Amino acid sequence: MAGKQVALLRGINVGKAKRVAMADLRMLVEGLGFTGVRTLLNSGNVVFTASGSPPARSAARIEGAFTERFGFSSRVTVVSAEELRAATARKPFGKAADNPSRLFTAVLADPGDRARLAPLAKEDWAPEAFAVGPRVAYFWCPDGITRSRVAEALDRALGDAITTRNWATMLKLRAMLE
Secondary structure, eight states, X not given: OOEEEEEEESSOSBTTBSOOOHHHHHHHHHHTTOEEEEEETTTTEEEEEESSOOHHHHHHHHHHHHHHHHSSOOOEEEEEHHHHHHHHSSOTTGGGOOOTTSEEEEEESSGGGGGGGHHHXXXXXXXXXXXXXXXXXXXXXXXXXXXXXXXXXXXXXXXXXXXXXXXXXXXXXXHHHO
16 A cells, blocks of 8 residues: 555644744654655645555554654644545635635544534535535635634534645645645
């Protein structure tokens, strides 16, 4: 089971707390035996090749090593290249979501949590929007994420069982996989 995977670390390099240099993160992931390790931006996005390690196992290994190395924890969600491609295969909300920095993808740590999002999908969030996709939830925040009712509801529903990236970052990660 060799293949490309994407690790998404939650809550690092946000503000002054939980600072991690991407060079140190790359070294950590390489030290676990993963190859082709590359990072994107300064927010804990890592593309790598795993040999014989399914995404859930890769996540557990990276998360454990991260806590040991850096002295604080960060929830690590790992998706396969195929899962990331599927998540970005369609642009939800069509042309209405015209700013990629305000269209977000919440990646589920556990695909089974998808069912917990069903009640949110039934609500009217206008002017925001919400949809559930494969292994992800999409949400559009025309006024930004800090005042988003959808982001707040997602946090209440799943807490650290999700990690969020904007659409521009998701597309850059997909390009790194190609």
